[in-house]
Amino acid sequence: MINYDVEARDYDASRGGGPRAQAAADVLEQLLPQRPCTILDLACGTGIVTQKLLRPERMVLGVDLSLGMLSLAAQRVPGFVVRGDAMQLPFASDSMDAVIIIWLLQLLPDPAPALAEAVRVLRSSGVLITTVDKNDADFAEDSDIAQVTAELRCQYKARVPDHFARLLTWASGCALRLEGEAVFPGIGQGRSPRAWRETIGMGRVPWCTSAAQEQVAEVRRRLASLPDQEVPRPDPLYRLIALTTA
Numbered sequence: 001m002i003n004y005d006v007e008a009r010d011y012d013a014s015r016g017g018g019p020r021a022q023a024a025a026d027v028l029e030q031l032l033p034q035r036p037c038t039i040l041d042l043a044c045g046t047g048i049v050t051q052k053l054l055r056p057e058r059m060v061l062g063v064d065l066s067l068g069m070l071s072l073a074a075q076r077v078p079g080f081v082v083r084g085d086a087m088q089l090p091f092a093s094d095s096m097d098a099v100i101i102i103w104l105l106q107l108l109p110d111p112a113p114a115l116a117e118a119v120r121v122l123r124s125s126g127v128l129i130t131t132v133d134k135n136d137a138d139f140a141e142d143s144d145i146a147q148v149t150a151e152l153r154c155q156y157k158a159r160v161p162d163h164f165a166r167l168l169t170w171a172s173g174c175a176l177r178l179e180g181e182a183v184f185p186g187i188g189q190g191r192s193p194r195a196w197r198e199t200i201g202m203g204r205v206p207w208c209t210s211a212a213q214e215q216v217a218e219v220r221r222r223l224a225s226l227p228d229q230e231v232p233r234p235d236p237l238y239r240l241i242a243l244t245t246a
Contacts, residue, residue, distance in 0.1 A: 002107075002204065004045070004066035011046055011069070018048070020187040024238075025052035027184040028100060031129050031242040037097035042086055042118060043104040047073030050081070053100075061096075063089065086114040089121055096121045101130040105162035106206070112170060119174055119245070127179060128243045132164040135207055138189070140234035145196055148222045149207075152215060156207035164241070171243050179244040183237045190232040197223040 004011070028049070032039065036057040041050040044062030046069055053060050054077070062073050062081040073081045084090040086104065099118040105111040118128050131137075136153060139146035157163065168178065191199070197220050200208050208216050 004069050006068065009068075009072075015189065017188065020185075020189065021048040021052055023184045023187055024049050024102060027182045027240060028053065028129060030182050031127065031180050031240060032100075033097050033127060038095065039098045039100065040089075040091065040096045040118075040121065042089070042099055042101045042114070044073055044077075044081060045069045047076035047081060049100075049102060051076040061091075063091075087117060089117045091121045093120050094123045096126060097123055098127045098129065101128070103131055103134060105130060105132075105167075106134040106160070108161050111161045111167075115167075115170060116174075119176070122245055124245060126245050128176065128245075129240055130162070130167070130243075132162050132167055132239050132241055133160070134162055134238065135160060137186070137236050137238045138191075140190065140236060143233040144226050145191070145193060145223065145233050148226065149196070149219060152211050152219055153207045155211065159210075164239070167241070167243075176243040176245060178241060180242040182240045182242075184240070186236040186238050188235065190235040192228070192230050192232050193223045193226040194229045195232070 032053070038059045039053060039061070041053070041060065041062045044050045044064050047062050050060055050062040050073065060077065060080060062077055063084040064070050064073065064081070065083065065085055067083065070081055070083055082090055099122055101114070101118065104114065108114060122128060135156070139149065160166070171177070199205055200216060200220055203209065208219070
């Protein structure tokens with residue numbers, strides 16, 4: 001698991017910064033309630049997206065477990081961020097009109113408790129917005145890196161915490177229905193073969209952690225043989241879904 005307290009200072013710069021945050025916020029606007037409302041940004045991180053959702057008619061709250069991340073979020077959304085665990089949110093039931101979960105579920109061994117908490121704090125007719133299939137979305141489908149890594153990613157897919165079909169099954173059991181979908185570009189997130197090889201070597205890629213060492217070594221070897229080792233491949237497209245309690 002990434003130590004987000006340590007990574008907080010460089011987190012935004014390493015993940016697309018303001019342009020990617022703006023792209024995410026623009027698409028979230030398509031799915032959020034278009035009325036005065038209270039929004040919870042769950043696992044808000046540095047608050048870079050949270051800040052871009054502020055409107056005079058909205059209350060936007062951020063919650064995160066990492067003190068390092070919250071120290072930055074508090075500068076962007078002063079007075080409206082708190083420390084809290086996604087598994088036990090420090091908010092009353094039926095208190096939010098929308099809950100946003102960006103890039104969290106793929107990190108959890110079991111996303112169900114966090115999702116249940118999100119539903120608990122939602123008001124009737126509230127909307128839950130989350131990213132899905134993040135690990136697959138990290139790759140432009142037709143890139144050479146996607147082809148080299150496809151087998152390992154396919155082996156891992158059955159265990160993907162934020163798998164779209166898995167979340168829909170969970171949602172139906174909670175009387176939630178799919179309200180909408182959207183995608184946004186991961187600006188600056190297209191990595192080079194060398195960058196992927198180094199990230200895998202650091203043990204920070206979920207679809208490699210449970211694979212045989214020989215398989216991982218072979219993927220790294222194939223990545224090293226690709227042309228244009230320092231050239232980032234096309235930016236990925238990340239997928240959002242909106243689930244409603246209505």
